[in-house]
Amino acid sequence: MAHTLLDHTHDPARRSWVASANGHADFPLQNLPIGVVTPPGETVPRGGVAIGDYVLDLAAAQRAGLFHGDAASAAELAAQPRLNAFLAAGPEARQSLRLALHALFVEGAPARAAVEPLLHPARDCRLHLPADIGDYTDFYAGIHHAMNVGKQFRPDQPLLPNYKYVPIGYHGRSSSIRPSGTPVRRPQGQRKGPNDAEPSFGPSRRLDYELELGIWIGPGNELGTPIPIGEAGRHVAGFCLLNDWSARDLQAWEYQPLGPFLAKNFATSISPWIVLPEALAPFRVPQPARPEGDPAPLPYLLDTDDQETGALDIELEVLLMTPCLAAAGLAPHRLSIGSARHLYWTVAQLVAHHASNGCNLRPGDLLGTGTISAPTPDGFGSLLEISQGGKTPVTLATGNTRTFLEDGDEVIIRARASRDGAASIGFGEVRGVVLPA
Numbered sequence: 001m002a003h004t005l006l007d008h009t010h011d012p013a014r015r016s017w018v019a020s021a022n023g024h025a026d027f028p029l030q031n032l033p034i035g036v037v038t039p040p041g042e043t044v045p046r047g048g049v050a051i052g053d054y055v056l057d058l059a060a061a062q063r064a065g066l067f068h069g070d071a072a073s074a075a076e077l078a079a080q081p082r083l084n085a086f087l088a089a090g091p092e093a094r095q096s097l098r099l100a101l102h103a104l105f106v107e108g109a110p111a112r113a114a115v116e117p118l119l120h121p122a123r124d125c126r127l128h129l130p131a132d133i134g135d136y137t138d139f140y141a142g143i144h145h146a147m148n149v150g151k152q153f154r155p156d157q158p159l160l161p162n163y164k165y166v167p168i169g170y171h172g173r174s175s176s177i178r179p180s181g182t183p184v185r186r187p188q189g190q191r192k193g194p195n196d197a198e199p200s201f202g203p204s205r206r207l208d209y210e211l212e213l214g215i216w217i218g219p220g221n222e223l224g225t226p227i228p229i230g231e232a233g234r235h236v237a238g239f240c241l242l243n244d245w246s247a248r249d250l251q252a253w254e255y256q257p258l259g260p261f262l263a264k265n266f267a268t269s270i271s272p273w274i275v276l277p278e279a280l281a282p283f284r285v286p287q288p289a290r291p292e293g294d295p296a297p298l299p300y301l302l303d304t305d306d307q308e309t310g311a312l313d314i315e316l317e318v319l320l321m322t323p324c325l326a327a328a329g330l331a332p333h334r335l336s337i338g339s340a341r342h343l344y345w346t347v348a349q350l351v352a353h354h355a356s357n358g359c360n361l362r363p364g365d366l367l368g369t370g371t372i373s374a375p376t377p378d379g380f381g382s383l384l385e386i387s388q389g390g391k392t393p394v395t396l397a398t399g400n401t402r403t404f405l406e407d408g409d410e411v412i413i414r415a416r417a418s419r420d421g422a423a424s425i426g427f428g429e430v431r432g433v434v435l436p437a
Contacts, residue, residue, distance in 0.1 A: 009102045010282050012423040016105045017112050018119070021052030025416065026426030028052070032101050033273035033427075034078055034086070034238070036131075040124040045081040050273055050428070051105055054119040061104075061118050066111060071100035083131045083274070087218045087237040088363035091277070094237070098278050127181075127272040131216070131364035133174040136268070137354060138212075138244060138260075138368040140168040143344035145210075145371035148385040164294050167301075167345045167353040169370075172244075173265035177366065179272040180430040186407060186437040187266040189250040203437035204247035204263075206390065207405040210371040211318050211381035211413060213340055214242035214270050215347055217365040227355040229303040232348035235361065238274035241316075241413050241430040242368050245269065248384055248404065270366070271413075271430040282422035284309040287346050300356055301349045310346030313419060315339055316372055318381070319412040324398045332412060333396050335386060338379025340372055340415075407436045 008014070009030065015022050016029040027033065027050040037048035037055050046059035058079040061067070067075040074097035077086035086093065104115050140146055143163070150158030162168070186207055192199035218237030221227050227235055244264060251263030287310045296302065303310075316339065319332035345353075350369070355361055373381040380386045383404050386394060393401035405411070410433040418424035 006281055009098060009278070010422060012421065015107045016051065017107050017109060018052045018054060018105060020054065021105070024052045025424075026050070026428050028423050028425060029102065029105055030423040031275065031279050031425040032098060032105070033275045033279070034083060034130070035273045036081060036083060036128040038126040038128070039120045045128050047078040047080060047083060047086070048125065049101055050122065051119070053122055055122050055125050056101075056115070057118050057120060061115065064114055064118065066104060066114060067097075067100050070096040075100070082364075084364040087131060087216060088220070090219045091234060094276055095278055098276060127179055129177065129179050129270075130272060130274050133177055133364055133366050134362050135365045136172040136174040136177060136368070137169050137365070138172045138264070138370060139345070139350050140370040141343045141345040141350060142370045142372045142381065144342055144375050145373040145381055145385065148373060148380065152384075152389045164344075165298065167350050169350070169354070170259045172260075172268065172368070174366070176265055177268045177270060180269060180428070180432070182269065182432065183435045184245055184267045184269065184432045185435045187247050187250065187262065188437050189247060189262050190253055191249040192253045193249070199253060204249055205404070206248035207434060208246045208248050208383045209318070209405065209411045210244035210246055211316055211336070211338075211373075212242040212244055212371060213312075213314070213369045214240040215350065215367040215369065216240065216274055217351075217361045217367065218363055220362040220365075221355050221360055223360040224358040226300075226358055227352055227361070229301055229306060229348055229352040232306075232351040233277070235351055236277055236347060237363070238276050239280065239427070240274060241271040241415055241427050243269040243411060243413055243430050243432060244368055244371070245432070246382070246384075267432070268368075269430050269432045271428045273428050275425070275427055279425055280312060280417060283313045283417040283419060285311045285313045285341065287311045288341060297349065301352060303348065306346055306348045310348055311343070312340045312347070312417070314415050314417045316381075317414045319414070320402070321410040321412060322396060322400065322402070322406070323408040324400045325396060328398050330397050332410075333394070335383070335394065336374075336379050336381060338372060338374035338381065340369075342372060342374055342379075343369055405434050407434050409434050
């Protein structure tokens with residue numbers, strides 16, 4: 001995955017005239033993610049940029065003549081109600097727009113007087129899915145999650161023989177992907193417990209979340225034309241947080257022999273801001289060395305630059321707010337905190353493998369990394385792991401317990417990329433409240 005060079009837009013010493021951006025947990029000057037918003041008083045969605053506690057109306061900024069040259073062309077694409085054309089434009093367009101946005105927001109910017117009236121409080125804006133998602137593929141790249149789940153079903157062989165050779169994935173349902181804040185209706189389906197003689201139909205009793213990163217595809221590839229591993233980075237347009245809601249009881253009964261189906265496709269939640277690859281450049285780190293005895297990736301998945309810079313140093317946190325915690329005036333319960341560095345496969349490897357058979361990826365397609373779990377229980381990425389399949393309940397500050405999600409529970413996922421010598425950036429949140437079946 002080609003390494004994105006650092007430039008002045010990453011300088012942690014640079015500040016913005018938007019005061020709330022300085023030290024902002026998610027959206028400082030060094031981030032500038034793109035999304036689709038409806039500002040207050042408006043009815044038509046348009047592209048927007050998050051800066052501190054505000055959102056820049058890109059359509060209004062474009063009309064005001066604040067962009068020039070390549071940046072103007074990129075801004076025209078990014079101002080649309082759907083960002084597919086902007087994603088398709090590739091890294092050069094993203095970089096030109098990013099440089100122009102930085103110049104508009106940096107402290108002392110001469111355009112401040114023209115930009116300031118085009119900012120809207122983020123709390124007053126409605127956020128939408130940023131693109132039309134034609135296809136959605138969910139991978140299984142979190143090896144610790146795969147091990148933990150495998151041990152529950154196959155104690156003697158947690159990982160199947162193909163896991164360390166093939167980036168495992170399945171084709172998901174794009175129609176049920178929703179932005180953060182959209183409630184999730186508890187699914188109904190067939191369930192058959194280990195002691196049940198026959199399956200029954202009804203609400204899922206083992207509703208779960210899965211902590212993932214989402215990967216937005218930018219430029220696509222022609223049908224029949226694979227994407228080489230060394231070029232895969234050019235096809236990645238950005239990142240978001242992703243919650244792959246999962247009905248574990250439906251899943252256990254239906255998944256053999258063809259894999260996930262109704263247990264997964266009823267809802268997927270994503271954070272609505274696209275964090276650009278350029279913003280994450282300071283947080284690229286070497287892919288962790290494979291344990292001794294593991295096979296090397298096959299040549300079509302192996303690239304030296306990708307091994308040196310293909311992992312992402314992003315801290316991931318999952319919180320649970322329940323009706324009982326809310327009634328007691330207590331904070332959400334932290335379920336886990338871990339890192340995206342624990343993924344077994346890099347983003348470039350996922351993209352290259354997906355297209356290796358000639359599958360045509362398209363701008364706006366979304367990939368999920370699969371559940372990201374740390375090696376230790378404090379970083380497990382699902383309740384299936386945390387509760388050991390329901391055997392070890394989570395105890396909340398109120399004394400109430402959870403093995404799986406109950407109606408009224410809200411799952412909150414946050415992420416932050418940080419390291420010495422760089423300004424920390426975040427993704428915003430992805431939230432979802434569980435409604436009764």
